[in-house]
Amino acid sequence: MNREDFEILRKTIVYFDNGATTLKPNVVRDSILKYYDEYTANAHRGDYKTSAIVDNLYEEAREKVAKFINAKEKSEIVFTSGTTNSMNMIIFGYFKDNLKEGDEVLITLSEHASNIVPWFILEKEIGIKVKYIDLDNKHEVSIDNVKKAITDKTKVISIAMTTNVVGDTRPIKEISKIAHDNNILMVVDAAQGIAHSKIDVQNMDIDFMAFSGHKMYGPTGIGVLYGKFDLLDKVTPFNYGGGMNAMFTKDGYVELREIPTRLEGGTPNIEGVLGLGAAISYIEDIGIDKINKYEKELRRYLISELDKLDFIDVYNREVDTNIVAFNIKGVFAQDTAVYLDKYNICVRAGNHCAKILDNEINISNTVRISLSFYNNKEEIDLLINVLKNSENIWKEIL
Amino acid sequence: MDRDLKRSIILDNYQNANKKYISNGDEFTKINTRNVSCIDNLDIYIDMDNNIIKDISFEGEACVISISSTNILINLLIGxxxxxxxxxxxxxxxxxxxxxxxxxxxxxxxxxxDTGKQPSRIKCATLTANGIKKFLENN
Structure with a gap:
């Protein structure tokens, strides 16, 4: 649905790599062009009209984000460069100061690198212990396994809302409840979930959450860190300098501004923020629940069609999101991706930055299809037809 | 070279790669050559005797171009x-x-x-060559 909103879809391209980045609707592009063509100015700086327009749009975008995830107030929204940046900001800006040697952080084997590597580095730096919540036989997180993994040293549970290979969506609200009953903080990497299902940070009682604009129809280079006010207020800034200081004197006295400005030192990615604001309005105009319902239906159709092909292995039949991981039997994932590209079908092949997941599923590389609302049954039919002819794969790609 | 002939040589070295096995002996040095595209992952086992490459084998997961070029290159370098x-x-x-x-x-x-004409395949075709080159230059 809504394919006409995307200039890029006027080309004959079947874009099935929405987990990597989504396409950008024309309204997002236009919002960026408008910034350049009509009111280029810095934010929070000038006393002239165009600067005021930019200020308003910048803060309006923050309000849109806050409303989109139902944050209590807009000061809980910090603009970052993306999920990785957001995760690093809290792991090294908050947890480094608030965890001590021996404290345990729970993650899983199916996390994205940005929710693993910074924790490993912190483990080396201050001696915390990174531990894993066991995945069940469908590679998902069960409440029982969360309970089993918690010890009296557990201080943080840091997991993805939706994983980027298996595609399962975690019961965040339930896990959060268990976490808080045990004085554990709940960190959520929402990069894969944010554009596909409703997230309510108050209802789910999330302490910190990270996501990226470019996986939700917005520009690259812009992301969000959400934090409950009292926690965010304790995050040590990465960037000291312009925009984030309230005053400083020649003898070295420095007073910092309030959050979130304190955590946004330097001129921000203004067109990114404006583009993200436009993307959120766009998603809300369609309706996130409508998107969710449509994508699930489309995935069920894709699975039912793949099931008819006996030379295809699907690794995550059961999950109910937008992601399907599969291989053609006996063909390396990358070769399948190159073959599909001959028909302008864009898929991802690889381990999708989840490099420790192969310890769990024994398959290190898969072809991943991640659907969006602009995909349709005709595209899936084309894919299935191309797969049906894959006995010619070597002739086509060599 | 004719397209069909090329294809059959590439496929034969992929499907029946004669040097695709682990070499465990003490005389072998193992090098891992991981493609920056984060997908191909091959271990290469090299036995150097004085200045001569006595034997090489490899093991791992990679695409048709990676595996096939590795097998052909290895066969050529031995001795x-x-x-x-x-x-x-x-x-x-x-x-x-x-x-x-x-x-x-x-x-x-x-x-x-003509692999160089497919930019996405250049890394696959040069993975092992670069790995062995680095090893030889450092030894």
Missing amino acids: KSKEEALYIIDNYLKMINEEEYDKEVLKELLVFD
């Missing part, structure tokens, strides 16, 4: 001196990068003479 091997590798890399190269020494590697 060569370090200098001869580096000369072959350098000319192979020149071919992939579409520069002037010495055709005489590349033998079956010539099946990849």
Whole structure:
């Protein structure tokens, strides 16, 4: 649905790599062009009209984000460069100061690198212990396994809302409840979930959450860190300098501004923020629940069609999101991706930055299809037809 | 070389790669050559005796171009001196990068003479060559 909103879809391209980045609707592009063509100015700086327009749009975008995830107030929204940046900001800006040697952080084997590597580095730096919540036989997180993994040293549970290979969506609200009953903080990497299902940070009682604009129809280079006010207020800034200081004197006295400005030192990615604001309005105009319902239906159709092909292995039949991981039997994932590209079908092949997941599923590389609302049954039919002819794969790609 | 012939040589070295196995002996040095595209992952086992490559084998997961080029290259390098091997590798890399190269020494590697036209495949075709080159230059 809504394919006409995307200039890029006027080309004959079947874009099935929405987990990597989504396409950008024309309204997002236009919002960026408008910034350049009509009111280029810095934010929070000038006393002239165009600067005021930019200020308003910048803060309006923050309000849109806050409303989109139902944050209590807009000061809980910090603009970052993306999920990785957001995760690093809290792991090294908050947890480094608030965890001590021996404290345990729970993650899983199916996390994205940005929710693993910074924790490993912190483990080396201050001696915390990174531990894993066991995945069940469908590679998902069960409440029982969360309970089993918690010890009296557990201080943080840091997991993805939706994983980027298996595609399962975690019961965040339930896990959060268990976490808080045990004085554990709940960190959520929402990069894969944010554009596909409703997230309510108050209802789910999330302490910190990270996501990226470019996986939700917005520009690259812009992301969000959400934090409950009292926690965010304790995050040590990465960037000291312009925009984030309230005053400083020649003898070295420095007073910092309030959050979130304190955590946004330097001129921000203004067109990114404006583009993200436009993307959120766009998603809300369609309706996130409508998107969710449509994508699930489309995935069920894709699975039912793949099931008819006996030379295809699907690794995550059961999950109910937008992601399907599969291989053609006996063909390396990358070769399948190159073959599909001959028909302008864009898929991802690889381990999708989840490099420790192969310890769990024994398959290190898969072809991943991640659907969006602009995909349709005709595209899936084309894919299935191309797969049906894959006995010619070597002739086509060599 | 005819397209069908090239394809059958590439496929044969992929499906029946004669040097695709782990070599555990003490005489072997293991190098891992991980493609930056984060998908191909091959271990290469090299036995150098003085200045001569006595044996090489490899194991791991990778695409048809990676596996096939690795197998062909390895077969070509066994028995060569370090200098001869580096000369072959350098000319192979020149071919992939579409520069002037010495055709005489590349033998079956010539099946990849148009791989450079597919940018996404260049890394696959040069993965092992670069790994072995680095090893030889450092030893």
